[in-house]
Structure formats: structure tokens, C-alpha cells
Amino acid sequence: MIKKLRGMEDIFPGGKLDSRKFLKLADSCREVAEKYGFHYIETPILEETILFKRSVGESSDIVNKEMYHFLDRGGRDICLRPEGTAGVVRSFIENRLDRQGKVYRFWYFGPMFRYERPQKGRYRQFHQFGVESFGEGSVYEDIQTIGMAKEILEKLEIPYKLKINSLGCSQCAPTYRQKLLQFLESHREELCPDCQRRIETNPIRTLDCKNPSCQQILENAPKLQENLCSSCHSEFTQLKKGLEQLEIPFEVDSHLVRGLDYYTKTTFEFIGVGEGVGSQNAIVGGGRYDKLVEYLGGKPTPAVGFAIGIERILELLSPQKEREGVYLGALLEEGVPKLLEWAQKMRNNGEKVTINFQIKSLKSHLKSADKGGFKKVAIIGEEELKNDTIFEKEL
Ligand code: AMP
Numbered sequence: 001m002i003k004k005l006r007g008m009e010d011i012f013p014g015g016k017l018d019s020r021k022f023l024k025l026a027d028s029c030r031e032v033a034e035k036y037g038f039h040y041i042e043t044p045i046l047e048e049t050i051l052f053k054r055s056v057g058e059s060s061d062i063v064n065k066e067m068y069h070f071l072d073r074g075g076r077d078i079c080l081r082p083e084g085t086a087g088v089v090r091s092f093i094e095n096r097l098d099r100q101g102k103v104y105r106f107w108y109f110g111p112m113f114r115y116e117r118p119q120k121g122r123y124r125q126f127h128q129f130g131v132e133s134f135g136e137g138s139v140y141e142d143i144q145t146i147g148m149a150k151e152i153l154e155k156l157e158i159p160y161k162l163k164i165n166s167l168g169c170s171q172c173a174p175t176y177r178q179k180l181l182q183f184l185e186s187h188r189e190e191l192c193p194d195c196q197r198r199i200e201t202n203p204i205r206t207l208d209c210k211n212p213s214c215q216q217i218l219e220n221a222p223k224l225q226e227n228l229c230s231s232c233h234s235e236f237t238q239l240k241k242g243l244e245q246l247e248i249p250f251e252v253d254s255h256l257v258r259g260l261d262y263y264t265k266t267t268f269e270f271i272g273v274g275e276g277v278g279s280q281n282a283i284v285g286g287g288r289y290d291k292l293v294e295y296l297g298g299k300p301t302p303a304v305g306f307a308i309g310i311e312r313i314l315e316l317l318s319p320q321k322e323r324e325g326v327y328l329g330a331l332l333e334e335g336v337p338k339l340l341e342w343a344q345k346m347r348n349n350g351e352k353v354t355i356n357f358q359i360k361s362l363k364s365h366l367k368s369a370d371k372g373g374f375k376k377v378a379i380i381g382e383e384e385l386k387n388d389t390i391f392e393k394e395l
Contacts, residue, residue, distance in 0.1 A: 005124070006118055006124065007115075007116070007118035007122075007123050007124030007125065008123065008124055008125045009123060009125070009311070017311060017314050018314070018319075021314055021317055022127075022310065022314060025129075025156065025310060025313060025314060025317070026109055026127075026129065026310070028152060028155050028156055029107070029109065029129040029152050029308065030107065030109070030129075032148055032151050032152045032155065033107035033129075033131055033148065034107075036105070036144065036148050037105055038105040038106060038107040038131050038133075039105065039106060039107070040106070040107060040108070041088055041091065041106040041107070041108050041132075042108065042110070043081075043084075043087035043088055043090070043091045043108070044081075044087065045080060045081055045110065045111065045113075046078050046079065046080060046081070047078065047079060047081055047086070047087055047090065048076065048077065048078055048079070049067065049069045049077040049078060049079040050077070051079075051086050051087070051090055051296075052067060052079055052081070052082060052083075052086050054086075054295070054296060055085065055086035055089065055292060055295070055296060056082065056083065056086060057202075059198075059201040059202040059205070060202075062082045062083065062114060063082075065115065066082060066114040066115045066116055067079050067080075067082055067113075067114070067115065068080040068082075068113045068114075068115055080113035081112055081113065082112055082113060082114045083112055083128070083307065084108050084110070084112065084128055084130045084132075084307055085130070085132060085289070085292075085305060085307070088106060088108060088130075088132045088305075089132070089292055089293055089296055089298075089303070090296065092104065092132075092134055092293065092298065092301075093293060093296055093297055093298035097134070098134075098293055098298040098299040098301050099299060101135075102135060103133070103134065103135040103136045104133070104134045104135060105131070105132075105133045105134075106131065106132050106133075106134075107129070107130065107131045108128075108129070108130050108131075108132075109127065109128070109129045109130075109310075110127065110128070111125050111126070111127050112125070112126055112127065112128050113125050114126075119278075119279075119280065120278040120279075120280065120315070121278050121279070121280030121281075121309075121311070121312045121315060122280050123311055126309060126310065126311045127309075127310035127311060128307040128308060128309060128310065129152075129307070129308045129310060130305060130306060130307035130308065131145065131148065131305050131306060132303060132304075132305035133145060133303060133304050133305060134293070134301050134302075134303045135301055135302065135303075136302065136304075137290065137302035139235040139238050139239050139242070139265075139266065140238075140242065141304055142239055142265070142266040142287075142288060142304050143238075143239060143242035143243060143246065145286065145304050145305065145306060146162070146164075146243065146248065146268055146286075146306075147246050147248065149270060149284045149286065149306050149308065150162070150246075150248050150270075152308065153270060153283070153284070153313075156313065156317065157318075158272060158283070158313060158316050158317070159272070159273050159274045160270045160271065160272060160273060160283065160284075161249075161251070161270070161271050161273050162243075162248060162249065162250040162251070162268060162269075162270050163250065163251055163252075163253040163256050163268065163269045163270075163271065164239065164240075164243070164250050164251075164252055164253070164256070164266065164267070164268045165224060165225065165252060165253055165254060165255075165256040165257070165266075165267050165268075166224060166225055166228055166232055166235070166236040166239070166265050166266060166267070167204075167224060167257065167258060167263055167264055167265060167266075167267055167287070168224065168227070168228050168229065168232050168264070168265065169229065169231070169232050169264050169265060169290070170264070170291070171229045171231070171232070172227060172228050172229035172232055173264070175227065176222065176224060176227040177203060177204065179222045179227060180203050180204065180206075180207075180221060180222055181199065181203050183220075183221050183222055184199045184203055184206060184221075185199065187217050190213070190217055191206065191214055191217065192209065192211045192213070192214050194209065194211070195209050195211070195214050204257050204258075205257065206218060206221075207221065207224075207254075207255040207257045208255050208256065208257050215255075218255065223254040224254055224257070225252060225254055232265060235265060235266075236265075236266075239266055240252075250268075253269075256268070256269055258287060262289050262290070262291030262292040262294075262295045263287060263288070263289050263291075263292075264288050264289065264290040264291060265287075265288040265290065266287050266288045266304065267286070267287035267288070268284075268285075268286050268287055268306070269282055269284065269285050269286075270282075270283050270284035271283060272312065272313075272316050276315065276316050277316065278315075280312060282309070282312075283308060283309055283312050283313055283316075284306050284307070284308045284309075285306060285307055286304070286305055286306025286307065287304065287305075287306075288302070288303070288304040289303050289304070289305070290302040290303065323373055323374060323375035323395055324352065324373065324374070324375055325351070325352035325353065325354055325374050325375060325376075326346055326351050326352065326353045326354070326374060326375070326376045326377070326378055327354055327356065327365070327368065327369035327372060327374040327376070327377045327378070328342060328343055328346070328353055328354065328355045328356070328377075328378045328379075328380075329355070329356040329358070329360060329365040329368075329369075329377075329378075329379055329380075330357075330359060330379070330380045330381075331359065331360070331361065331362060331365075331379060331380065331381040331382070332359060332381065332382060332385070333359060334385055335359075335380035335381070335384070335385050336357060336359070338380050338385065339355050339357065339380065340355070342378065342380065342390055343355050346378070351376075353378075354372070354374070356368060362379060362381070365377060365379055366393070366395075369395060370395055374395060375394065375395060376392060376393065376394055376395065377392070377393045377395060378390050378391065378392050379391045379392075379393075
């Protein structure tokens with residue numbers, strides 16, 4: 001038997017990842033995004049590898065270890081996208097939207113690919129729903145964006161915790177980096193080999209190292225939010241105030257970082273809480289990236305966005321309990337030709353109708369309908385056939 005690749009899942013009704021829940025989840029995300037004035041954008045799943053090297057960063061795990069990249073028949077180095085932002089930014093620039101001086105708000109939905117070690121909540125092919133807003137530098141855009149993610153999670157009844165931080169801007173980030181470097185140098189020997197390497201490649205990434213002993217040492221590291229310039233400081237204060245006004249509970253996590261130069265100011269993460277949440281508990285990751293458009297060759301454009309991990313949320317949704325749809329069946333052979341006709345009538349009335357073409361007793365039909373999770377049973381028997389009626393029963 002030919003099997004699916006490791007870390008890749010089929011999404012089908014009743015499966016581990018239920019396709020009905022999957023679509024409902026996508027619909028909920030889309031509805032909220034459209035309500036906030038975001039419009040759909042679709043970019044190719046395959047892009048040039050260099051795009052991700054530049055935008056996600058050569059020092060990141062994603063680019064270093066996790067990309068599905070290969071040469072195509074023309075010898076081009078291409079890659080299955082590991083995340084959504086890079087492609088959207090490429091498209092924004094390539095289609096010259098950076099030159100319009102307008103605000104653009106996009107949402108996207110689709111599969112992403114990362115060659116990671118599969119486990120609960122971590123797949124090699126997974127889906128993200130994401131939004132990206134271009135051209136609005138106000139911190140209120142950040143608040144609105146976070147509010148949108150919160151609305152999606154609440155719509156789905158997913159309990160969450162929101163963590164926020166500020167990474168500063170090109171004014172204050174370099175000064176902070178120097179301070180952090182000094183601290184790291186003085187603790188070099190105590191850090192894990194990965195963090196020792198990060199001192200050279202990407203010092204800020206030491207802050208979110210998962211190694212417990214590094215975490216303990218970094219407790220005493222200089223804190224980002226205490227080293228912001230006055231403008232970043234006041235924006236961070238506004239952000240916190242704005243979230244309070246929207247009644248969005250949050251905590252400041254000084255170790256929440258992105259670690260690339262074009263990520264600026266606001267950064268945030270929603271983590272799932274409660275039963276069923278495994279070690280992969282991050283469900284939404286986002287923040288501002290005011291330097292990325294320019295970095296990829298576009299006109300300087302402030303931007304902010306987030307991405308939701310669909311599979312992680314699917315795993316947290318309670319199983320579908322609500323009964324749904326109509327089960328339609330016949331008790332005798334002569335009733336079968338009538339089934340399609342009745343189904344059409346009901347479908348024209350907006351009902352979801354599933355026909356069972358097998359002749360069965362009423363009891364047996366009822367049992368099948370109950371097992372199938374239907375809300376209503378409609379049956380054609382001898383009597384109904386004669387009077388051109390239908391027998392209906394709610395389950
Ligand atoms: P990131 O692009 O790494 O910030 O991830 C954004 C969100 O995508 C995370 O919060 C997760 O919910 C989800 N995610 C990231 N990697 C995976 C993966 N390998 N499998 C499933 N979901 C993922």
C-alpha cells in the first residue's frame with residue numbers, strides 16, 4: 001500500500017483532522033477578516049528559494065533546516081512556501097502596490113510546508129490563515145489586528161492567552177542589541193551551543209531559547225521593553241491601553257522576539273490554554289514588520305500581520321455535536337424514483353439532503369439517520385407515495 005508522507009495529513013469527514021470542521025474554521029476566519037475590510041490574496045505555493053532566505057532570514061531554523069527546496073527542470077532553486085508573509089510581500093511589491101500610497105489589507109489561507117520533526121500540533125504540511133496590512137503605521141492598526149485574531153478565537157470558543165512585546169525600531173533596537181550582547185558575552189560559557197552560536201548570528205534569538213538553563217540565565221538579561229526609545233515606549237503604552245479598552249487580556253513577555261532586523265515594534269502571540277493543548281501551544285503569531293517591504297526592494301511601507309495555525313486550532317475544537325441535515329429514504333422500490341424529486345424540493349428550500357437509495361424498514365432508516373448525525377429524517381412509504389406526501393421526523 002502506498003502511504004502518505006510523514007508529517008502530512010489527509011483532511012476528510014470524520015478524520016483526525018475533520019474536513020467539516022476545517023472548512024468551518026476557514027469560513028470563520030474569512031468572515032472576520034472581511035468584516036475588518038481585508039480582502040483575499042492568493043500567491044503561488046512555489047516561490048524562488050531566495051525569497052525566503054531573504055525574508056525569513058538565513059539564520060532562522062525555517063531556512064536552515066526546514067525548507068522543502070529543490071531545483072526544477074529549468075535548474076531554478078525553488079521552494080514550497082514555509083510561511084505566507086514573504087509571498088504576499090513579494091506580490092505587493094511586484095504588482096507595484098507599494099507605489100500607490102494607499103492602505104492595503106489582505107487575508108490568505110493555504111498550505112505551508114516545513115520539514116520539522118512531526119508531533120502533535122506540528123506537521124510538515126499544515127495550513128495557515130493569515131492577514132497582512134500594508135501602509136498603516138499607526139499602533140491602532142496593531143490593536144485592530146490583535147483584536148481581529150482575538151475575535152476569531154472567541155468565535156471558535158478557543159481559550160487563549162495573549163502575549164505581547166515590543167522589539168523597538170531602528171533607533172532603539174541596535175542599542176538594545178549592544179546591551180544584550182554584553183550580557184551574553186559575560187555568560188557565554190554557561191549558554192547552550194545553539195545560543196553560543198546565536199551570539200554571532202542572531203543574539204536576540206537567545207531570548208526565546210527553549211533550554212531551561214539558558215532560560216534561567218536570560219531571566220536577568222536586559223529587557224526589551226525597558227530599553228525602548230521614547231516614541232516606541234509611548235506606542236507600547238498606547239498598545240497596552242488599547243488592548244485594555246477592547247477588554248483583551250494580555251501579558252507582556254519580554255522574551256517574545258522575532259529576531260530579524262525588519263521586524264519592528266509590536267510582536268504578539270496567542271497560545272492555547274486548557275485541555276488538549278500540547279507542547280506546541282502557539283496558535284497565532286504576529287507583529288509589525290516595518291522594514292521588510294523596503295528590504296525586499298519595495299518602497300518603505302509599514303506593515304503588520306499575523307498567521308493562525310489551522311491544524312492546531314482544529315485539534316482544540318470540540319467534536320461536532322450538533323445534528324445536521326436531512327436523511328431521505330424509501331420503504332419500497334416504487335418510492336426510489338421519487339427520492340431525487342423530493343430531495344430537489346428540499347434543497348431548493350435550502351436544506352442539506354442526503355439520500356439513501358437502499359430500501360429499508362422505517363426502523364432501520366431511523367437507526368442509520370441517527371448514527372449519521374442527521375437532524376431530520378424524511379421517508380417515502382406506501383401511503384406517502386399514494387398521496388404525494390412525505391413523512392418527516394426530527395431526531
Ligand atoms: P510562524 O509562522 O512560525 O509564526 O507560525 C504561525 C502559526 O502557525 C503558529 O502559531 C502555529 O499555530 C502554526 N504552525 C507553525 N508551524 C507549524 C507546523 N509545523 N505544524 C502546524 N502548525 C504550525
